[in-house]
Each structure stands twice: as C-alpha cells, then as structure tokens.
Amino acid sequence: MNAERLKYLLERYRNGQCNEAELAEINEWYHSLNYDPADFNKWLEEESGAKELAGKLYMNFRRTTRREKAGRPLRRIWQAVAVIALLAGMAWSIRTYLLPSKAPADQLAAATITPGKNKAILTLADGSQISLDDASDGQLASQQGTSIIKAANGRLLYGVSANASGIDAPAALNTLYTPRGGQYQITLPDGTTVWLNSDSKLSFPVAFQGKERKVTLTGEAYFEVRHMTSMPFIITTGNQSIEVLGTHFNIAGYEDEQEISTTLLQGSIRVSNMLTKDAEVLVPGQQSQLSRSTGDIKIRQANTEEVMAWKNGYFLFDNEDLAAILRTVSRWYDVEIEFHYTGKHEKFxxxxxxxxxLHNILNNLQELGDVHFKIDQRKIIVTK
Known part of the structure; x- marks a missing residue:
C-alpha cells in the first residue's frame, strides 16, 4: 500500500467513515507489519496524544486478533504507529491524520484534573515531617551520621558518613510517603534506589546495621537493590517477605487489591508468605501473586512492559477490568470513583x-466501550 492510499484510509478511519472493504484493507496492512523501531517509546513521550491514539487503535484491532499470542497485538500496534509516522511525516502526520476528533463537550464535565507529580512527605525518627515538594533542594536533616539531601527532579538521597558505622544505637527509622497524586525516587543509605508510586509508603533505617537490610513497603515501588553478598535486602509487604542480594524488581501491594504482585526483571528473589512459611524463588520475567485471602503464592510469566509502565511515565492496560483500571487511575489523579454501572468487570x-x-483518558475509554463518565469536582461517576 502506498503512502497516499494509507493517508486516505487513515483519515476515513479517524472519522468513522470506513466501509467494510476499507476496514479489511487497513486490517490486512496492519497484519503485514514487520517494522520494529528503536527508541520509539521515547518519541511517543514527546508527541502529545500519540499514546492515546495507540490505545484506541490497539483496542479496535484487538477485536480481530483475540486468538493471537498474548502481547503480540500490543507489539504490532507500536509498529503500526511507527510506520504511519514514517509514511506520513512524523508528528505532522500524527496530529493531522490520526488523532481522534475532539470529543463532544457534553461527554464529560468541563473540568480539568491534572496528573500527579513528584510529591512526598518524609517523616523523621522524631516524628517531624518534611513536605518534599515544598522544601528547597539541599540538605534537609542529619541523623546518626547520615545526611538527608533533596536533589532535583523528585529525588531524595541518604548519604552515610565515614563515622556512621561506629554509632552504638538502634538505627533511627524514617518513612517516605507518596500521597495520591504523588511519586518520588529515593536512594537509601546502602545505595539501593527505589521509585515509589502514588499512595505508597516506605519505612527504612537511616543506616543499615547488623546482617540484614530491612525495609517495609505499602503500595507500589520499583527497587534496584545494590548487591551486598554478606547483607541480604529484605522487604516486608503485608504478609509477604522478599529476600534479595542485589536485583531489580517491582512490588505492587496496595491494600485495596486482592493480591500482592512481585515481578522480577533481573537477578533472583525469594518470595515468602510469613504466616504459612511457603516460599517461591523467581527468575527474571516471572511474577508471583500472593493472595491476601488464602495466602497461596502463584507464579506466572509477567508482561514486564505493563508492570513497568508507571515508572516509565504511562499507563498500559491489557484486557483489564474497568474497576481495576479506574483504581489505578484514581491513585495518580487523586480522585474518587463512584459506580452507577454493573459492568465493573468489562475488559478494556x-x-x-x-x-x-484525566478527561483525555476518560474520553478514550468512552470511545472503547459502552461506558460513560462524569466529573463532579474530584469524583468520577461511572454510568452506562
């Protein structure tokens, strides 16, 4: 198919004007793609609306590819958007030919709910609190020989001085809390880096002592643990305990979710139920799911792109329940969800x-299924 023909078909597709023969032609072109662009996600980040377009196309094409291997339709749609961009002139093409028409004004209330940002509250050992989004960059405090420094771009650094190991006292505990609509990055005293998602809490000592490095997590975080053979790193989340030496992994342990999910990207980790003592060892690409109700641990292959989407600046939902999607969205935009609709488990x-x-995401979800949203201050009302 030449570029002019593709432009013509895509414009008709955007406007909902394609007949059956034209839809079949687009579908045939889509299934013939072999293009795999390098660093295309970076370009998507820079082009406003490109990912919303991809989400819309993905769901439309998914209906014709349900028998394909899981994950393949999503990979193909990135290829599709990339090829479109090359044929039609990169950003100009995306804006001119591909982005859906502006939704009617009555679809959603004319309210702007902006996304979350780097925002967190640090609680020191004495109970005093520091609002990190209000604090100036630089040293915030010093505890037991450890300097606490706020760096640029939503980062908190714990730097241990040379004489910190000589302190003969229990390590002081600090807590980093990211409220709904917040996220933050922290480098712990041992050099481990943690990215904390919204509505999450991490408790840790200002200096690791003894034979273990122990922290406690509520919510979701991605860890890049510094390797220390003689001092394992242990994370407690609910009834789950994870032991590692040095590795990269993500934990999603929100209390309003039925399972604690742990996904390993690099290295090896041991996941244990602290009540039953059952344990499993993960290898890269695997995900454990610990049931809060039964305590059972199940292992499956993970969609690591979907798991890591939040850290990389986007949401990725692959055939997810509407209720689960909205719980995730509500944490980032700090809104309440009110259902007046029985289709909580409809897949999107x-x-x-x-x-x-937020209204851009809700408009796209409305186009994908038989669901409607209304914004009432900071409440999202879901109806059919």
Whole structure:
C-alpha cells in the first residue's frame, strides 16, 4: 500500500467513515507489519496524544486478533504507529491524520484534573515531617551520621558518613510517603534506589546495621537493590517477605487489591508468605501473586512492559477490568470513583500517558466501550 492510499484510509478511519472493504484493507496492512523501531517509546513521550491514539487503535484491532499470542497485538500496534509516522511525516502526520476528533463537550464535565507529580512527605525518627515538594533542594536533616539531601527532579538521597558505622544505637527509622497524586525516587543509605508510586509508603533505617537490610513497603515501588553478598535486602509487604542480594524488581501491594504482585526483571528473589512459611524463588520475567485471602503464592510469566509502565511515565492496560483500571487511575489523579454501572468487570485496554489530563483518558475509554463518565469536582461517576 502506498503512502497516499494509507493517508486516505487513515483519515476515513479517524472519522468513522470506513466501509467494510476499507476496514479489511487497513486490517490486512496492519497484519503485514514487520517494522520494529528503536527508541520509539521515547518519541511517543514527546508527541502529545500519540499514546492515546495507540490505545484506541490497539483496542479496535484487538477485536480481530483475540486468538493471537498474548502481547503480540500490543507489539504490532507500536509498529503500526511507527510506520504511519514514517509514511506520513512524523508528528505532522500524527496530529493531522490520526488523532481522534475532539470529543463532544457534553461527554464529560468541563473540568480539568491534572496528573500527579513528584510529591512526598518524609517523616523523621522524631516524628517531624518534611513536605518534599515544598522544601528547597539541599540538605534537609542529619541523623546518626547520615545526611538527608533533596536533589532535583523528585529525588531524595541518604548519604552515610565515614563515622556512621561506629554509632552504638538502634538505627533511627524514617518513612517516605507518596500521597495520591504523588511519586518520588529515593536512594537509601546502602545505595539501593527505589521509585515509589502514588499512595505508597516506605519505612527504612537511616543506616543499615547488623546482617540484614530491612525495609517495609505499602503500595507500589520499583527497587534496584545494590548487591551486598554478606547483607541480604529484605522487604516486608503485608504478609509477604522478599529476600534479595542485589536485583531489580517491582512490588505492587496496595491494600485495596486482592493480591500482592512481585515481578522480577533481573537477578533472583525469594518470595515468602510469613504466616504459612511457603516460599517461591523467581527468575527474571516471572511474577508471583500472593493472595491476601488464602495466602497461596502463584507464579506466572509477567508482561514486564505493563508492570513497568508507571515508572516509565504511562499507563498500559491489557484486557483489564474497568474497576481495576479506574483504581489505578484514581491513585495518580487523586480522585474518587463512584459506580452507577454493573459492568465493573468489562475488559478494556490501551496505553495512555501519565502526563495527560484525566478527561483525555476518560474520553478514550468512552470511545472503547459502552461506558460513560462524569466529573463532579474530584469524583468520577461511572454510568452506562
């Protein structure tokens, strides 16, 4: 198919004007793609609306590819958007030919709910609190020989001085809390780096002592643990305990979710139920799911792109329940969800930028299924 023909078909597709023969032609072109662009996600981040487009196309094409191997339709749609961009002139093409028409004004209330940002509260050992989004960059405090420094771009650093190991006292505990609509990055005293998602809490000592490095997590975080053979790193989340030496992994342990999910990207970790003592060892690409109700641990292959989407600046939903999607969205935009609709378990999918205003995401979800949203201050009302 030449570029002019593709432009013509895509414009008709955007406007909902394609007949059956034209839809079949687009579908045939889509299934013939072999393009695999390098660093295309970076370009998507820079082009406003590109991921919302991909989410819409993904769901439309998914209906014709349900028998394909899981994950393949999503990979193909990135290829599709990339090829479109090359044929039609990169950003100009995306804006001119591909982005859906502006939704009617009555679809959603004319309210702007902006996305979350780098925002967190640090609680020191004495109970005093520091609002990190209000604090100036530089040293915030010093405890037991450890300097606590706020760096640029939403980062908190714990630097241990040379004489800190000589302190003969229990390590002081600090807690980093990211409220709904917040996220933050912290480098712990041992050099481990943690990215904390919204509505999450990490408790840790200002200096690791003894034979273990122990922290406690509520919510979701991605860890890059510094390797220390003689001093394992242990994370407690609910009834789950994870032991590692040095590795990269993500934990999603929100208390309003039925399972604690742990996904390993690099290295090896041991996941244990602290009540039953059952344990499993994960290898890269695997995900454990510990049931809060039964305590059972199940292992499956993970969609690591979906798991890591939040850290990389976007939402990725692949055939997810509407209720689960909205719980995730509500944490980032700090809104309440009120259902007046029985289709909580209707399946949706797509990819959306976390820097987008909320109404853009809701408009796209409305186009994908028989669901409607109304914004009432900071409440999202869901109806059929």
């Amino acid at each position: 999918g797509g990819t959306f930028s976390r820097s987008s205003d």
